[in-house]
Amino acid sequence: MAPAPPPAASFSPAEVQRRLAAGDCWVRRGARLYDLTGFVRHHPGGEQLLRARAGQDVSADLDGPPHRHSANARRWLEQYYVGELRDDLQEPVENGAAASAETPKMDPEMEPRLKVVDWDKDLVDWKKPLLWQVGQLGEKYHEWVHQPVSRPIRLFQSDFMESLSKTVWYSVPITWVPLVLYLSWSYYGIFTQGNVRLFKSLTSEYPVVVRESMFPGLFVLGMFLWSLIEYFIHRFLFHMKPSGNSYYLIMLHFAIHGQHHKAPFDGSRLVFPPVPASLIIGFAYVLVRLILPEAVGGTIFAGGLLGYVLYDMIHYYLHFGSPHKGSYLYSMKAHHVKHHFAHQQSGFGISTKLWDHLFRTMAPEEQRLKTQ
Secondary structure, X not given: OOOOOOOOOEEOHHHHHHHHHOOOOEEEEOOEEEEOOOOHHHOOOOHHHHHOOOOOEOHHHHHOOXXXXXXXXXXXXXXXXXXXXXXXXXOOOOOOOOOOOOOOOOOOOOHHHOOOOOHHHOOOOOOOOOHHHHHHHHHHHHHHHOOOOOOOOOOOOOHHHHHHOOOOOOHHHHHHHHHXXXXXXHHHHHHHOOOOEEOOOOOOOOOEEOOHHHHHHHHHHHXXXXXXXXXXXXXXXXXXXXXXXXXXXXXXXXXXXXXXXXXXXXXXXXXXXXXXXHHHHHHHHHHHHHHOOHHHHHHHHHHHHHHHHHHHHHHHHHHHOOOOOOOHHHHHHHHHHHHXXXXXXXXXXXXXXXXXXXXXXXXXXXXXXXXX
């Protein structure tokens, strides 16, 4: 992200209008101006919601309805601060950009934070790789990592290691969908031979014959089981709270998930890179084969692998897509945004809310967040 202009920068209403006419999306809060052009595609409520407010004062929108924006959302806004609106009363202005630039009464809890983001005074040096720095944050790490920023992250000094830690979104289906198809075809062929049996190693008298008609059910079972695994991994591994005096545990947490919460719109770190993923997927395949008969375990694994691919694709879309209001993905996007910006210890489901409902980890409803 380009560095913000100095606090003294100011713009006349006519200058703001020229930028709006060029397609930029500038909003204001009192006299403070924010350039949200690079953020509109990522806005949880959709691009049109922000476009409709271009040139307007969004102070009331931050306080709701429909909901009161979190402290993290307000901090996020400050990263797009560009300067002050000059009160040039002689200049006619449209779209409300020329409306009174008098600063409205603000939440006293948030007012001290309304300042230009100073990256040089952050707890880490953003000009250097972060992985070896975060372990030194100690007790400050948990709060720091859950204050999201709009900028890319570099983990390693080595270019080779750095390349293994990030990837483009389409590497996931390109890498794993062919394997899903190969495994599915191979194991279906074994089912058609009619000699797949459960509990064969336990009893030779009463083995359960698994017919080829059960292949679709086993495949879907694998996808369903993945959704549960996804939930547990996200809740108990990704959101463990490392001890403040554990340098390496903090580093591990940041490497596997903390980096994503710190920079939720770093597009190169939204899906699992194929090289480290292959190690975990290979281990999971061997484990399933040890527990279940070859064709049964392999089919369930293939379904689970497809579930993982869909999970990663949905996760990427929830960050960068603009689903239609009222759709399933719109609901999941709102669910996931609350997890990132307000309720990091709830709302763990990515592809479904089922397990959040069952295990009572749904984020609070908006009415509970709203304060007048």
